[in-house]
Amino acid sequence: MRIPLIAGNWKMFKTKTEAAAFAEEFKALYRGTDVQAAICAPFTDLELLVESFRGTGIGVGAQNVHFEDEGAYTGEISVKMLEEIGVDFCIVGHSERRQYFAETDETVNLKIKKLLSGSIRPIMCVGESLEQRDSGVLFDFVKSQLEGGLKGISPEDMKRIVVAYEPIWAIGTSRTAAPEQAEEMCAFIRQTLIEMYGEEVADEVVIQYGGSVKPANATEIMNQDEIDGALVGGASLKAPDFMQIIDF
Numbered sequence: 001m002r003i004p005l006i007a008g009n010w011k012m013f014k015t016k017t018e019a020a021a022f023a024e025e026f027k028a029l030y031r032g033t034d035v036q037a038a039i040c041a042p043f044t045d046l047e048l049l050v051e052s053f054r055g056t057g058i059g060v061g062a063q064n065v066h067f068e069d070e071g072a073y074t075g076e077i078s079v080k081m082l083e084e085i086g087v088d089f090c091i092v093g094h095s096e097r098r099q100y101f102a103e104t105d106e107t108v109n110l111k112i113k114k115l116l117s118g119s120i121r122p123i124m125c126v127g128e129s130l131e132q133r134d135s136g137v138l139f140d141f142v143k144s145q146l147e148g149g150l151k152g153i154s155p156e157d158m159k160r161i162v163v164a165y166e167p168i169w170a171i172g173t174s175r176t177a178a179p180e181q182a183e184e185m186c187a188f189i190r191q192t193l194i195e196m197y198g199e200e201v202a203d204e205v206v207i208q209y210g211g212s213v214k215p216a217n218a219t220e221i222m223n224q225d226e227i228d229g230a231l232v233g234g235a236s237l238k239a240p241d242f243m244q245i246i247d248f
């Protein structure tokens with residue numbers, strides 16, 4: 001039985017003061033549902049959000065992590081640092097990190113392995129560019145991201161990973177993938193996981209869609225069979241919008 005995960009990705013938005021205001025507003029609106037809700041926030045907001053959401057069932061996630069335990073890596077944050085704060089999730093391999101910060105399938109793989117050695121669940125992002133979609137290589141590309149990012153990960157560990165399908169052309173563009181397009185790729189991702197891990201494991205993996213999800217399209221997206229949740233950028237910055245999406 002897969003529990004849907006609807007996670008906000010705040011990207012580089014919200015200071016600690018702004019995060020505190022969001023948390024108060026969101027908690028006042030929030031009613032527990034069958035869906036796991038979470039906010040993936042900038043590092044500077046995480047501790048405050050964990051404290052604020054304690055006992056509510058609302059999860060907290062980071063947006064990146066380093067794959068070494070510790071060391072001379074100026075500007076980086078370790079898994080242990082996130083664990084001590086009490087973070088539940090960590091996004092890995094978002095297309096913005098792949099594009100602007102040289103994230104590769106290899107570093108995605110190392111980060112996922114490090115997270116899985118502890119308690120934090122990775123949210124691994126995959127997705128094609130518009131050129132890749134138009135030239136027909138979209139499935140091969142997403143498969144290569146899955147195979148590279150998941151290399152050497154055991155079946156038991158795979159069950160703890162969330163896969164987020166985020167077509168790059170649908171991120172922040174208000175050009176949402178049609179529900180059928182999102183469903184087609186999420187079904188392909190599950191099929192690839194069946195080939196890699198067998199049906200029993202693949203059946204337990206939560207697969208999200210991300211890219212211009214908003215209150216107006218959340219129901220249609222969440223009603224697709226192979227889509228178990230959403231990774232929400234812009235619309236997660238406003239508490240009422242995010243609550244509406246969770247309530248889809």
Ligand code: 13P
Pocket residue numbers: 009094166170171172173174210211212213231232233234235
């Ligand atoms: P938008 O919802 O703003 O398109 O962002 C999607 C995203 O990148 C979530 O990780």
